[in-house]
């Protein structure tokens with residue numbers, strides 16, 4: 001790829017008309033969560049933007065994030081994404097293998113130095129480097145090398161964003177997130193286990209179109225998609241407010257679609273777009289399917305209490321703690337009771353009887 | 365530390381520490397109080413005093429005469445609203461019941477959340493009114509020290525933060541974490557302050573009542 005094509009040229013090349021192109025811009029706007037009034041700006045940007053080179057690195061992950069993206073039913077999503085970018089390196093999707101694959105990565109890094117987009121899924125083990133390698137290079141070295149020339153980094157999935165499953169206690173591999181290792185590059189997290197495909201597509205489109213990262217929250221997530229709480233958008237919310245809860249997965253309440261709080265729903269502390277964007281072509285999302293939210297897009301979601309215990313239940317065992325505290329308190333209580341008793345006995349023993357003569361003596 | 369770490373800390377280690385201090389303090393102080401030896405009654409007692417003790421526990425829920433009520437109508441009414449409200453919120457809000465179920469192994473039905481919401485507002489208003497009264501009434505103000513205001517704050521905060529969390533004011537996970545933290549503060553200071561009256565009022569009422577029943581002659 002010697003002369004970089006613009007996205008418009010690439011679409012034109014594929015037989016897209018101007019009208020198709022504007023339609024494409026409209027879809028991009030929807031996916032990015034922007035209003036239709038932005039379409040002309042998007043069109044203008046895409047006419048002049050060269051296709052972005054993307055290097056996608058996979059570390060300690062399950063490929064679920066890639067699966068999520070490529071299995072998106074909406075034909076527009078994957079198409080859109082691949083029209084926007086030039087995916088130069090991706091373990092699962094690339095045709096090349098072995099040395100040729102690494103060569104492609106190195107070429108892309110050299111050619112687009114300082115500008116390419118680095119996408120990471122999976123966490124990085126800080127224990128033995130041999131826990132996760134590719135082409136004989138440890139994940140840590142690979143990340144550092146590729147990140148050094150990247151224009152921006154997208155950490156896709158909860159593992160790359162916050163450590164995810166590999167990071168769950170006792171974290172045997174010493175897994176860490178991308179953010180913990182690379183601090184000098186613009187970075188955006190798209191957490192979720194897996195993340196919603198439309199959100200991945202939306203963020204990539206935004207970066208490619210506007211050449212900058214979208215607005216992020218305190219956990220570096222795009223606010224457009226992670227600005228709202230599942231509980232605030234949940235269609236079962238009115239049942240929560242009325243105090244109508246399912247007590248098991250097959251009781252009357254569950255059949256009537258009541259709130260799943262008692263069954264461990266973590267919706268109230270989870271920020272994601274599931275309740276509005278939904279999954280599988282807008283079919284449903286976990287709560288609609290009858291299961292509480294696991295909070296998979298939040299840090300430490302594996303260690304944030306039992307999946308099936310209510311949010312108000314402490315995450316540590318407290319009955320045993322209370323038992324020990326009771327015994328210790330009782331021991332101190334008995335000891336101070338004995339001290340009090342001794343004080344009293346001593347006071348009685350040392351009590352001097354005052355006679356009428358003593359009084360006379362002192363008053364004289 | 366981000367809000368998730370904070371929430372996990374208050375739900376985990378911090379809650380464990382607060383529980384340990386709370387239960388330790390309760391068990392220590394109650395045992396100490398109960399073991400204080402009382403003077404033997406040298407006179408012939410009128411009755412054993414057990415029934416008299418219980419009678420006083422219940423009788424003192426109501427003012428003994430109209431005059432007492434009229435003179436302290438405000439404190440009695442606001443005091444009742446706040447105390448009852450506090451216990452209704454604590455024991456009948458569903459997420460709280462789920463917590464107790466985890467601890468005790470059994471549960472009970474809760475109230476619909478809008479009802480809890482109204483009771484919370486009444487409780488907060490009663491608490492604020494009582495504080496203003498304490499600061500404005502010359503005698504009460506004279507008698508109040510640091511501890512009185514401190515226990516007011518640690519009682520008020522859990523109710524306020526709970527209400528704010530429930531209504532998703534600001535940021536829910538952060539409000540929830542602050543709510544749990546304020547409860548932990550309450551639990552930690554509880555055994556070592558006047559808040560202990562929650563457990564000692566009936567002991568002292570029973571003692572007063574039973575002593576009174578023992579005195580005098582059988583008629």
Ligand code: SF4
Pocket residue numbers: 230231232234235236237238240258259260261265266267268287292293
């Ligand atoms: S099901 Fe979960 S997210 Fe929905 S209202 Fe109940 S607690 Fe909130």
